[in-house]
Amino acid sequence: MTNQQTRTKNAGSIRNAAVIGSGVMGAGIAAHLANAGMNVLLLDVVPKKLTEAEEKKGLALTDTIVRNRLSAAAVAKMAKAQPAQLYDSAWVKRVTPGNLTDHLTHLGDVDWIVEVVVERLDIKQEILAAIESARRPGTLVSTNTSGLSVAAMAEGRSLEFRRHFAATHFFNPPRYMKLVEVVPTDDTDPETIDLLTELCEKRLGKGVVLAKDTPNFIANRIGSYGMMVTLAATETYGLTVEEADALTGPALGRPKTATFRMLDLVGLDTLLHVVDNVRERSADDEERATFERPELLARLVSLGRLGEKTGAGFYRKLKGEDGRSRIESLRLDTLEYGEQRRVSSPVIDAAKSAKGAAAKARALLAADPDHKHARFAWSTLKKTLLYTAAQVGVIADSIIEIDRAMRWGFNWELGPFELWDAIGLEESVSRMKQEGDTIPAWVEEWLAEGHTSFYRVSGEKRFHATRGGFTAEKEEEDVISLTALKSAGRTVFSTPGASLIDLGDEVVCLEFHSQNNAIGGEVLTAIRQSVQEVSRNWRGLVLANEGRNFCVGANLVLLLMEAQNGEWDEVEEIIRFFQDSMLRLKRLDRPVVAAPHRMTLGGGVEACLPADQIILSPETYFGLVETGVGLIPAGGGCKEASALAAQRALAASGGQRGSVDFQQPLNALFETIAMAKASTSGHDAKRLGLLRPQDRVLSRQDARISEAKRAVLELDRAGYAAPPEERIAVAGKEGKAVLKMAVESMRLSGLISGHDALIGGKLAHVLAGGDVKQGSEVSEQYLLDLECEAFLSLCGERKTQERMSHLLATGKPLRN
Missing domain, CATH: 3.40.50.720 (NAD(P)-binding Rossmann-like Domain)
Incomplete structure (x- = not known):
């Protein structure tokens, strides 16, 4: 060719x-x-x-x-x-x-x-x-x-x-x-x-x-070096594996797996292979010395303790007589295992209380400089930064390739050079020099030229250090960065829970940024404010954000507090406010496109369903999961599910209303919601019945906001008109009876608890449209009223409150 x-x-x-x-x-x-x-x-x-x-x-x-x-x-x-x-x-x-x-x-x-x-x-x-x-x-x-x-x-x-x-x-x-x-x-x-x-x-x-054709390329080269110096420093400063992990995980903007849990996941034998590969192919004596096989690792490998794949490494998981798992940690001096210990210190506590990876790193190093935890953190961090800087031009041509490799390959929130900027480039280099460290020549030259950081932002562009000065990051035409737009002053308005951002071409994006992107009063108020703003001044609205997850659901804390205090009027007001906000979003006279990613659960799904189109990322875990906390969807989720079932039933009948089979599509959606199923991907959401014909999955997650904007403009150019209020044909009391019979059968078979059956019965009542005759057409408000009534009654159940409390305390569902 x-x-x-x-x-x-x-x-x-x-x-x-x-x-x-x-x-x-x-x-x-x-x-x-x-x-x-x-x-x-x-x-x-x-x-x-x-x-x-x-x-x-x-x-x-x-x-x-x-x-x-x-x-x-x-x-x-x-x-x-x-x-x-x-x-x-x-x-x-x-x-x-x-x-x-x-x-x-x-x-x-x-x-x-x-x-x-x-x-x-x-x-x-x-x-x-x-x-x-x-x-x-x-x-x-x-x-x-x-x-x-x-x-x-x-x-x-x-x-x-x-x-x-x-x-x-x-x-x-x-x-x-x-x-x-x-x-x-x-x-x-x-x-x-x-x-x-x-x-x-x-x-x-x-x-x-x-990457360049060098031993272990970029991410594994830097990652393995970091693990080596951390292992050495753990022994030098007399730390436990728990202490080292507490200092090298989220405290530095890195995953909870930190160092030793990561080693167990990777495999201790695998790390030794990586270490050997660098040492044997390196021409640098100092680097070869750093990558000498650690005696501790070699000893553990010889004992067959390779990490997770053999059940034991630096940690091991055991099952107790009660069937519950417990984690033990390795004692480095004896190589015996003991109960995992909680760790705390002023240094760790300072990092925990700081917000964001940059602030956490600064707090970690500055909390108590004489404490062994701060000295350990500084020692491992500075060695990693200096080593990484020395590899520029060796493993990759630019710092941005290295930073991206560590963020994408090891899930660091900040790459090495971004982290160096965060702790202060000039100040940290000055401290390194005082401690006798050798600074890579190009870093010295960079500082001598008057630069005080490796990155700088101007307008919507970010620039990174190169030998010729700052160079703009390459822009990808199908990627929109909300962070960059906000830095450039493109925020239309901002509240503690959400911001409306100008995407250009008269399209705006509503970005949630509450804790865990959960939907509470501040987010709902921002939705209503956005509806008014977009109707007056814009061509359309995108719902998207750059958080770890799109939205994990509604704010359970507030609901639980009100329910435990018996403030039922307050609970109803919260639900009605949620429902009305979603209705306003659905009735907006401008097109709305939602672009969810990763966890999109409960209220997150209910925020997407009013959109004219949903463009999911492949890694979107989409589900109405409220039954897991003893509730049912009540922000319009049940109403939208009933509408979906009706549309599918009518489509299956070829439009012949006299021969509509309501039961089959209703059964499928009832099972999805009753069993709190969430999709394992964006594509899997279709199998669960939660997607409509106009919804689709985009192969490239990074392009989701750009694609949603494009979809808004296409709808606008086609002459968009707000959808009219619809009448929804429901399965009625006959359909409800079938659903309740299935629930009772599962209860009698021991597959669900009595409380599960109670929840299932109320869900059946709402999805089927209550006790009206099968085929009756009801209003959206009628179904919303059924939702609210069922939700309120479940909130008053002790077992539901126990489920809510347990999830908030442990992050895990409770079966009671």
């Missing part, structure tokens, strides 16, 4: 792929390629001997079922995997199992081949040679190596092969982790890099960083 032919390819033209290797990563990557709509051939080696089960069946090594055993087993697990590998379990049909002997020639029919075999250079070279023998010229080939030399793998391959070859290092699990490191060799065509980047970003929804 010529260079010109290569250039004409785009991400949309890649329809067929092959994955070589059906282990954990290979199967995960194959599943995610299927998520992107590709047909995937999953190949592995032919087994050399029969299993006991195969022998009993009288099978031979020549049988297809035996020869495809490894990849077929991976495909079988794929449909049932937890957490789910596929957005929709039915998409497992897109993955075809095979083997490298019988199906190697099929590689000539695919557009992209991903090699994911064991991390051994000789084996990878052998597999790549086989791939070259079968692929057609111009076919993309990438390796999923986590740190082997990409150039060394391609040795012996033709120039044409090497031009279309690079590493695409996915992080585990491939569906959920955002980072993909694309690593070219000197022979890789720029067009190949561009196409792999487009594929990973646009089709797979990933964040791509361009």
Whole structure:
């Protein structure tokens, strides 16, 4: 294939792929390629001997079922995997199992081949040679190596092969982790890099960083170094594993897994492999010394304590006689396990009380500089920052690639250079110098030029440090940053719970930013204010935010307080306010498009349902889950579910009102809501019956706000008119009887408790439209009144209040 032919390819033209290797990563990557709509051939080696089960069946090594055993087993697990590998379990049909002997020639029919075999250079070279023998010229080939030399793998391959070859290092699990490191060799065509980047970003929804072909690339290089210095400092300062994790987790804007829990998840043997890879390939004596195998890690690995995969590492989980799990932690001096200990200190407490990763880091270092916790935090942080700075130009060309790699690959809230800015670049470098540390020359030069930070913001643009001065971050046309817009003064109004932001082209976005983005009075007031503002001055409204989750539901704390105090008028006022706010949103004479992401539960779903269209991210966990706390949806959720059931019933009848079967669509939605089901993906929300024909799932989460804005403008250009108040045909008392019979059957079978049955009965009453005749058309307000009445009665139940209290205290549902 010529260079010109290569250039004409785009991400949309890649329809067929092959994955070589059906282990954990290979199967995960194959599943995610299927998520992107590709047909995937999953190949592995032919087994050399029969299993006991195969022998009993009288099978031979020549049988297809035996020869495809490894990849077929991976495909079988794929449909049932937890957490789910596929957005929709039915998409497992897109993955075809095979083997490298019988199906190697099929590689000539695919557009992209991903090699994911064991991390051994000789084996990878052998597999790549086989791939070259079968692929057609111009076919993309990438390796999923986590740190082997990409150039060394391609040795012996033709120039044409090497031009279309690079590493695409996915992080585990491939569906959920955002980072993909694309690593070219000197022979890789720029067009190949561009196409792999487009594929990973646009089709797979990933964040791509361009890394250099160095040991362990970017994220694992920096991450493993941080783990090494943390392990050493833990021993130096005499800290427990709990103390070290308390200081290297959320206190620094990092995940709760922190250091030692992360090590257990990764695998202690895996870290030793990473450490060995850096040490053996490094030419720097100081770096080699840092990456010497820690005696403690080597000892634990020799004892078979590899972390979570063996049940014990720095922590271990045990089940007590009462059936409850408990966590024990390792005592570093004796290597024995003991009860996990709570840790506290003025330093840790200061970090906990600060808001935001930047403030937490400053508080952690400044709370009590003489305390061993502060000294530990400073020691590990400064070493990591200095090491990272020394790698600029070695592992990546720019600081932004490094920061993104750590945010996307290790879930840090701030990358190393963003964190350095947060603690004060000038002040921290001055302290490092006083302590005798060597500052990388380019950092010294940067400060000498008068710069006081690695990043700066001007208007809607963010600029980052480069050798030639500040350079603007590359803008992506399909990505809108609310943070950048707010920094540029594009906020129309802001309240403690939400802000209305100008997206341009006369479209605004309502962004929730209450605690956990929960819906309370402040958010509802902002919704009503937005409705008035948009009706007067704008073409349409987007509902979206950049929080960890779109919305986890309504503010339970306030509801519980009012219910426990018997303030029923106050509870009713809250519900009516919620319902009326959603109705106003639905009746807005401008188009509304919701773009939820991640957890969108209870009230979060009810805030989306009034929108003219919902554009979900793939990782949207969407569900009306109120029954889990002993309640039913009462912000319009039941009313909208009744309307959905009626629409589906009428559609199934072909529009013939005299032959409408209300029961089947009602049963499905009742089950979804009664069992508090939430989707495992945006696509799965359709299976649960919570999406309408006009709703859709966007493959790239980062583009959700831009796509929602585009949808608003399309609706506006089409001559948008507010939907009229509708009359909803309901299943009535006959439909309610069927639902209640199912509830009673489950109670008698012991599948649900008496309180579950009570909740189910009230839900049935509301969804079916009460005791009216089947087929009766009722108003939206009538259904809202039923919602409110049922909700109020459930709030008065002791067991419901117990469920609410338990969820607020533990974050877990209570079955009572």
